Amino acid sequence: DIQMTQSPSSLSASVGDRVTITCQASQDISDYLNWYQQKPGKAPKLLIYDASNLETGVPSRFSGGGSGTDFTFTISSLQPEDIATYYCQQYANLPRTFGQGTRLEIK
């Protein structure tokens, strides 16, 4: 199975800050990577697909990048409504696997 490792596991930042989360795959997955946002008590929501494509309706402050084994997810200017846990997910191989999540809090 492909292991997905996110860092950091948790992050505290101020409104307006630029926030970056990294996701590392245990083997080359090309750009077969998605990012999801999960707010407390809610279902996950797709934000970024194919590593860098913004899902329709998602604010442009969210972005993704990378390929191969190393990926980044960035919020350019943190907003209070961005408080959530973020997950990366690979689809290069079965089983589909997720990172362990990055919990984002407001400082």
Added chain:
Amino acid sequence: EVQLVESGGGLVKPGGSLRLSCAASGFSFSDYSMNWVRQAPGKGLEWVSSIHRNSNYIYHVDSVKGRFTISRDNAKNSLFLQMNSLRAEDTAVYYCARDRGGGTTFDYWGQGTLVTVSS
């Protein structure tokens, strides 16, 4: 509007069975692969099973193979997960998720149904 509504969760004893259902609306159900993804309390997401739009291809994570079976009824716009020989470690919220790209991207999710396996 795409809607996915899970049902069938509950409390079951170890070794017992449950059948989860997911009612889909707002899109052409038969055109999409579908998935089950679970989340243990306080833990991360784990993909469980997927089924191709015409049921030709079915996949399960190793930890549930031989115990869980995914199926669908396109005429009734419904997805199912038959769970047998349940274990404590199967305790989780189970989400139904639409697959946009043939097993790649989960673009719509239901609200989830909680399965608790405990004596």
